[in-house]
Amino acid sequence: CVSDTNNMTFLISERNKVGVDDMVMLTDVSEKGIIENLKLRYREGYIYTSIGTVLISLNPYKDLKVFSKEMIEKYRKNDPFHIPPHVFSVADETYRALVSEGESQSIIISGESGAGKTENSKGIMQYIAAVSGSGDAVDRVKNIILESNPLLESFGNAKTLRNNNSSRFGKYIEIQFDYKGDPEGGKVTNYLLEKSRVVSQTPDERNFHIFYQIFYAQEKGELKLGSPEDFFYLNKSNCYKADGIDDKDWLRATLRAMDIISISKQEQKQIFQLLAAILHLGNVKFKSMAKDSSNAVDKGVLGTAATLLGTSGDQLEKSLTFRVISSGSGARVSTYQVPQNQGGAEYSRDALSKGIFSRIFDWLVAKVNTNMMTQSKGKSIGILDIYGFEIFERNQFEQLCINYCNETLHQIFIDLTLKAEQEEYVREGIKWQPINYVNNKPCVDLINGKPIGIFTMLDEECLFPEGTDASLLQKLHKNFGKVPHYQIPSGNSNKTFIIKHYAGDVAYDVNGFLDRNRDTLFADLTQMCISSKNDLLRQLFSKAAEEMPTKGGKKRPVTAGYQFKTSVGYLLTALYACQPHYIRCIKPNETKRALGWEDKKVAEQVKYLGLWENLQVRRAGFCYRQTFEKLLERYYFVCDATFPRWRGAASEGVSIILKELGLPSNEWQMGKTKVFVRSPQTLFEMEEKRIFSLNRIATKIQKVWRAWRIRKVYLALRNEALDVFKGQKERTRQSMARGVVAFFGDFLGLQEDPEILGHLRQSGDQKVIFSESVNKVNKRLKIQQRILVVSDQALYNFAKLKKPKKGQNYELKRRIEMRSVSGISVSKLADNFFVVHVPSEYDYVYETPNKTVFITLFKRQYNERMNRPLDIKVVESIAYKLKNSKENSLVFEKNEAAVMPDVKKVKGHLQVAVQTGVKQ
DSSP states (O other), X not given: OOOOHHHHHHHHHHTTSSSOSBGGGOSSOSXXXXXXXXHHHHHTTOOEEEETTEEEEEOOSSOOOTTSHHHHHHHHXXXXXXSOOOHHHHHHHHHHHHHHHOOOEEEEEEOOTTSSHHHHHHHHHHHHHHHSOOSHHHHHHHHHHHHXXXXXXXXXXXXXXXXXXXXXXXXXXXXXXXXXXXXXXXXXXXXXXXXGGGTOOOTTOOSBXXXXXXXXXXXXXXXXXXXXXXXXXXXXXXXXXXXXXXXXXXXXXXXXXXXXXXXXXXXXXXXXXXXXXXHHHHTOOEEEEGGGEEEESOHHHHHHHHHHHTSOHHHHHHHHHEEEEEESOGGGOEEEEEEOOHHXXXXXXXXXXXXXXXXXXXXXXXXXXXXXXXXXXXXXXXXXXXXXXXXXXXXXXXXXXXXXXXXXXXXXXXXXXXXXXXXXXXXXXXXXXXXXXXXXXXXXXXXXXXXXXXXXXXXXXXXXXXXXXXXXXXXXXXXXXTSTTEEOOXXXXXTEEEEEETTEEEEEEOXXXXXXXXXXXXXXXXXXXXXXXXXXXXXXXXXHHHHSOOTTOOXXXXXXXXXXXXXXXXXXXXXXXXXXXXXXXXXXXXXXXXXXXOHHHHHHHHHHTTHHHHHHHHHHSOSEEEEHHHHHHHHGGGSTTTSSOXXXXXXXXXXXXXHHTTOOGGGEEEOSSEEEEOOHHHHHHHHHHHHHHHHHHXXXXXXXXXXXXXXXXXXXXXXXXXXXXXXXXXBOHHHHTOOGGGGXXXXXXXXXXXXXXXXXXXXXXXXXXXXXXXXXXXXXXXXXXXXXXXXXXXXXXXXXXXXXXXXXXEEEEEEEXXXXXXXXXXXXXXXXXXXXXOTTSOOEEEEOTTHHHHHHHHHHHHHHHXXXXXXXXXXXXXXXXXXXXXXXXXXXXXXXXXXXXXXXXXXTEEEEEEOOOBOO
16 A cells, blocks of 8 residues: 555656556547547557556657566556556456455456557566565576577477567466465466467468578587578578567577476477578478489488388388378278379378477477476466467468367457446346447357357368368358358459458468368378477377377377367367456557557557457446455444444445445445446445555554563563572662563664764674663762663763764763673672673763663673673672772662661762662
């Protein structure tokens, strides 16, 4: 909380500096108003805006230091109502909800490629790592979470036309926490790696980053690597560098991450051997031979690839140029080796390259998960960073999968925000204005509906040996031609079909759909990998061997589409089980210009991200709602009638609290089970009053606790004081009855006196342990008024000046180091005299009614500092040394007539007469 008024004013002034931070407060409530507000803020460097709890992020294409340590501290220490929207505020809200409510949370980051999804997800993990606890086990998990990012990005990210570090796979990172809110484990789930990029890229795009890093590896010579330009899998796109990416430096981060997730040096070596083998495989060319067969053109290139794969050149060539075909069933199964033509051999080569790389990627993800695995089942925060909606000139099978995933995520957004919000108002009996919104469930059902959808028909067509892309398209047109979200193109109906997505109409080129869905890696190639001398390659394909169909087996092959829609189904189940938070990312321009803006580009994204509908619902409805029970639990202490315990119905208690807070009646409504608050300003006012009440209660608790703690400490001191003279010295009744507070010690309050503290700190002392006005006996046996101070390492003797001199009220007469003191002497009678013995100099004789407090506190400090006990003597008379090195003594006698101690000079020494005291 922010308690300082000036600081709060400063923080509040940070809000709405440019445009409106929260667009619920817009005056122009329209799509145009949204776009203009975003544009105004973006051009001034404000890349984050919100609509209620939904964060909108625009990619600045430059470093604005939004993820600095200073920003983390700012959002960690201050209430979100006081500071502008930020990805850290989403992370903070998510983490606090996990800890306070004990429910799993999810952050769904959506937007098209190049909109900044990955950077925001890394910012979230950075913030959570900074604000959660520490310890060896906790720090280890944090380290794996943060350091595994460069590794997964090396193998899963690439330069595209839209983004120099584009994620070519989707990932859902779950960070699991213990009951204290500290990370204790985690899991990464990856979706649909774009493995076709391994063998082919669009001009001016790159392969995955790791294929360029490998040229800086120490083993470059062993791997037979020259330069990227030498390899077919890299030179087709004629792009080898990416702005802002240092492949050599990134390789170091990749290797460090491998070490952190326990990938051995031997495994690292084998990974690079397989990556190099993929590059060499791409250079293997084939020529057509008789009878529709083929051979490798360059046996040397083939041999290099084979050696790196841990097999022979002959075995590799045979696996690429022949295919084993089985026919029949049961005991009558026959197998044939069928030669492949040039096109078939190239297909096998590319399929092997893609198969090896995708399995390496899955293996790395599994390694990360193994290192973060935990047996306990705590609550988690899930961060979904997945490819955005894609519309290209040619949209293929991968775009259908990606856009299907985005349709389902948009459906979640509708279900959990727009639709659920309106249904909740109706269910709770809240008066408001309904808003029309686009429900995209029919589109989701078209792609993956039951009993039949596009994915189902695609899988069925893959089962037919005579099935082709053309036959698939005919069946799609026939079955879905009259479905509203499906359209048969007028001029190109024999090649494409159109789906009317929420983000726009997309024409899909059906060419290659069956091959990409089958994702076939022939058994010959799998068997070759299983028999490899490369341990890692054998391990990567061991599971594939278990899943290979047996001779005559009828097991249905698992298609890429089936795997993807199944994994999306698991993802939806996980997301629906969490409390969601949303970050909607926008790409402001197509050319990656720093703070560049394209109205049309932004307008398209504002539309398909559903920001307008979201704003309408928020404006027509309420920004905050909570169950009666939870709101009562959060605010019960702001009202005397409900604090410290409310025994009535929760709804009655909430009603009392809201009225006590003085909120306008039109700013809140009571539903059947929840209370609804309309505007952010009202919620801000509620939180301010809550914080004020918390501070008031906390101050009271602290006061009581400190008093108890002080009493406990000083009670121990008083008991210690009783033991100092027990059975040896008579005491006055006042001394025996001295209260606990007396052992506070600083009777004169000099710990707050800057002049005294100045004297102490000149000698390295820091605190006042004891201070009191005392009587000091000088060498002429006269009484002088002095101030005695005990610090952490010395005794001080001050004289109080009658008049201030040069601004000073005290004169330092003597400082005695604690190590110079040999002991303290007192008499056996009920007097208040004591002598401090300083053998290296001269002794001090003092009188004070608080001698027991002084000796107790001095004794404790002396024992701690000198690591030896202070010598305290209780004697009949006290011998002491004067400043001129002469000896003198204090003589004590009883005199019942002496109401007050009678001190007089007798034969050169002091004689003290006192009444009989109390014996312990």
